[in-house]
Amino acid sequence: MSFDYHQKTKHSYESIRNSPNHLDWSLQPSALKIYNQFEDIIKLDGKSDIHNFIYRLGGITAKKTYPGTEYFLRTLPSAGALFPVEIYFQVREVKGFKDGIYHFDVANSSVKFLYALDGDGVESAFNDNRAVKGFIILYSTIYYRSSWKYKDRGFRYCLLDCGHALGALEASAYLYNHACVIRYQFDKIMLNKAFGFGDQEFFLSCGILGIPKTDRIETFNMHLEDINPQFERNEMIEMAYQDSLDLISCKSKYTFSEFSFHKEIFEETIFKRRSIREFTTSTITKASYETVLEIALKPVMSDCDEEVQLYCFVNAVEGMERGLYLNGKCLKEGDFRQKAGYFCLEQALGRESAVTFFLTTRSQNYQSAYQKAGIIGHRIYLLSEYLKIGCSGIGAYYDDETKAFLQTDEMILYGVAIGT
Numbered sequence: 399m400s401f402d403y404h405q406k407t408k409h410s411y412e413s414i415r416n417s418p419n420h421l422d423w424s425l426q427p428s429a430l431k432i433y434n435q436f437e438d439i440i441k442l443d444g445k446s447d448i449h450n451f452i453y454r455l456g457g458i459t460a461k462k463t464y465p466g467t468e469y470f471l472r473t474l475p476s477a478g479a480l481f482p483v484e485i486y487f488q489v490r491e492v493k494g495f496k497d498g499i500y501h502f503d504v505a506n507s508s509v510k511f512l513y514a515l516d517g518d519g520v521e522s523a524f525n526d527n528r529a530v531k532g533f534i535i536l537y538s539t540i541y542y543r544s545s546w547k548y549k550d551r552g553f554r555y556c557l558l559d560c561g562h563a564l565g566a567l568e569a570s571a572y573l574y575n576h577a578c579v580i581r582y583q584f585d586k587i588m589l590n591k592a593f594g595f596g597d598q599e600f601f602l603s604c605g606i607l608g609i610p611k612t613d614r615i616e617t618f619n620m621h622l623e624d625i626n627p628q629f630e631r632n633e634m635i636e637m638a639y640q641d642s643l644d645l646i647s648c649k650s651k652y653t654f655s656e657f658s659f660h661k662e663i664f665e666e667t668i669f670k671r672r673s674i675r676e677f678t679t680s681t682i683t684k685a686s687y688e689t690v691l692e693i694a695l696k697p698v699m700s701d702c703d704e705e706v707q708l709y710c711f712v713n714a715v716e717g718m719e720r721g722l723y724l725n726g727k728c729l730k731e732g733d734f735r736q737k738a739g740y741f742c743l744e745q746a747l748g749r750e751s752a753v754t755f756f757l758t759t760r761s762q763n764y765q766s767a768y769q770k771a772g773i774i775g776h777r778i779y780l781l782s783e784y785l786k787i788g789c790s791g792i793g794a795y796y797d798d799e800t801k802a803f804l805q806t807d808e809m810i811l812y813g814v815a816i817g818t
């Protein structure tokens with residue numbers, strides 16, 4: 399089973415060599431959306447728990463400066479540091495906020511008030527349109543930020559990055575003791591129009607932190623202007639979005655996952671998280687490996703939970719035979735470092751790691767399965783940092799050759815490498 403778009407955007411040894419990707423850096427879009435026409439802002443203040451909760455969803459944690467350019471890194475990793483995901487939220491009956499729609503203005507570490515609710519709200523986009531007292535955090539993607547570099551394959555990265563954003567939400571909700579449910583099933587087209595997105599930006603998912611009330615919300619009357627700059631249209635991505643909008647036979651999962659991190663250290667972890675650029679090929683402990691697996695595979699609460707498998711190339715784990723594993727079972731014994739590196743488009747990260755994971759699915763619900771892979775990736779990132787080992791997401795891999803080695807007909811969604 400494979401989604402048509404996924405098939406068409408596979409990397410292979412030949413495709414990489416036959417169509418080299420030349421980038422025009424002068425066309426790179428900004429990674430920061432700013433609603434200049436709105437002036438009502440709340441500067442996020444580190445003394446407020448609720449402000450801190452918002453900041454950890456995607457705030458800036460580092461600045462990189464190179465001659466003539468600077469860019470920001472955030473609580474989220476992002477393929478190529480392109481950050482295609484934008485964060486909006488609705489607030490209802492929360493102290494310190496007017497009821498309304500806000501945009502997380504990452505550049506200015508603040509939130510901008512875009513619209514005042516007046517008996518209406520985004521709940522009208524949900525089947526069970528009960529008013530939510532609390533937060534509804536909405537995630538969209540401006541796909542050109544990614545397709546500018548990754549071309550047609552860019553939609554995959556948008557979905558993974560959005561999954562990472564949901565993972566950051568899970569982490570921040572855990573830190574500030576909020577229960578959070580992820581939802582993929584809502585009228586995204588209606589909301590895309592209300593937010594004035596045109597064809598350039600679209601919603602992918604949301605997280606609900608709040609209590610459903612008895613009153614129903616029937617309408618949403620907001621009409622924002624499109625403020626996205628010029629972009630280059632990608633028809634394949636727009637079609638892939640449309641073709642994967644309708645979710646089929648979704649199974650909801652409402653099992654709450656308990657985490658038991660030392661909260662102060664976990665908070666530091668969120669701020670310190672970075673992608674490792676180079677591994678030393680050293681071993682990690684079996685306990686670290688098992689903890690990463692256990693946390694990665696804990697249930698994710700959502701209204702469309704898709705099965706994602708975690709294949710593991712165990713390269714260097716103390717007390718474990720090297721080999722390829724699935725669900726704790728060794729499928730093939732052997733030293734597959736070279737193969738793992740090759741599958742990751744010959745990146746040393748896949749070869750020199752202690753473990754290289756590949757996440758796969760046979761799900762028909764492409765958007766939710768892909769975002770779940772990003773959530774799992776985010777858990778692996780945070781846990782690695784917490785355990786003082788390194789991690790990097792790997793979105794570039796040879797699809798069919800990896801599949802053949804894993805002996806699976808599932809789609810390969812993501813690679814993630816950990817080690818020291």
Ligand SMILES: Cc1cc2nc3c(=O)[nH]c(=O)nc-3n(C[C@H](O)[C@H](O)[C@H](O)COP(=O)(O)O)c2cc1C
Pocket residue numbers: 471472474475476477478479555558559562671672673674745747790791792793794
């Ligand atoms: C979906 C995704 C795919 C990525 N793919 C690669 C990759 O193939 N190779 C690589 O070296 N880094 C990869 N990265 C790491 C990013 O380059 C990194 O997250 C980004 O530069 C931001 O840096 P930070 O994670 O240290 O904040 C990926 C990250 C994500 C989230």
